[in-house]
Each structure stands twice: as C-alpha cells, then as structure tokens.
Amino acid sequence: xxxxxxxxxxxxxxxxxxxxxxxxxxxxxxxxxxxxxxxxxxxxxxxxxxxxxxxxxxxxxxxxxxxxxxxxxxxxxxxxxxxxxxxxxxxxxxxxxxxxxxxx
Numbered sequence: 191x192x193x194x195x196x197x198x199x200x201x202x203x204x205x206x207x208x209x210x211x212x213x214x215x216x217x218x219x220x221x222x223x224x225x226x227x228x229x230x231x232x233x234x235x236x237x238x239x240x241x242x243x244x245x246x247x248x249x250x251x252x253x254x255x256x257x258x259x260x261x262x263x264x265x266x267x268x269x270x271x272x273x274x275x276x277x278x279x280x281x282x283x284x285x286x287x288x289x290x291x292x293x294x
Contacts, residue, residue, distance in 0.1 A: 193292050193293060194215075194293065195283075195290045195292050196214050196215060196292075196293060197288050197289070197290055198212050198214060198221065198288075198289045198290060199212065199288075200287055200288060200289070201228075201288065201289050202287070204221050204223045204228065204289065205223060206223050206225055206226055207223065207224075207225075207247075208222075208223055209221060209223065209247065211241070212291075214280075214293055215293040217278075218232065218233040218234065218241070219231065219232060219233055219280060219291060220232075220233045220242065220243045220252075221282055221289060221291070222252070222263055224247070224249075224250060224263065228282045228289065229264060229279070230279065230280040230281070230291055231261065231263065231278070231280070232266075232277050232278040232279075232280075234277070235254045235256065235257075235259060235273060235277075236259075236268060236274070236275035236276065236277060237254065237256075237272045237273040237274075238256060238257065240254070240255075240256050242255070242261070242277070247263075250262060250263045250264055251269060254273065257272050257273075258270070259271065259272055259273035260273075261273065261277050264279075265279065266279040280293060
C-alpha cells in the first residue's frame with residue numbers, strides 16, 4: 191500500500207501543550223504538540239468509537255473523555271480499560287513551518 195505525505199496546517203496552529211483535530215485523506219486525526227514534539231492519532235476511541243480530541247493530556251497519554259481509557263501518544267497503545275485495542279498512529283513532521291502527515 192502506498193503512503194503519501196499531506197500538508198495539514200501551519201505548525202503554529204498547534205503550539206506546545208495544545209492539540210487540534212483535522213480531517214486528512216478520509217481519516218479524522220488529532221495532532222498533539224508535547225514540548226515541541228508532534229504526535230498524530232486517529233480521533234476515535236477504540237472502546238466506543240467516540241472522538242478523543244476533548245480528552246485531557248497527561249504527559250504522553252491522552253485520556254478518553256467518555257470512559258477514561260488512556261492511550262499512549264507515541265504508539266497509540268491502549269493503556270487502561272475499557273479500551274484494549276490501540277489507536278492508529280500517523281507519522282507527522284514539521285517541514286518549513288508546515289505540519290505534514292503521512293497517511294496510507
């Protein structure tokens with residue numbers, strides 16, 4: 191399967207400590223900026239298919255706002271019940287001030 195890089199937004203739109211959701215190539219994705227490092231996850235809790243974008247960020251974890259499941263921002267791994275399946279992650283990079291996402 192081929193993958194492509196897609197320009198998403200200016201990097202300044204996601205300052206450190208913030209996150210934003212985007213639609214990219216039929217995926218809903220949340221991009222997080224944790225101390226200048228960007229992480230991108232599918233915006234869908236694997237427990238109940240609801241968005242995670244409103245979830246609290248705790249270090250390198252995002253907490254689902256509905257049932258409290260925690261996911262790793264780096265790997266997408268489900269860290270606590272009620273979620274057991276990982277979130278899809280996407281490579282994200284900043285190039286010349288622009289955030290780019292690689293999608294399949």
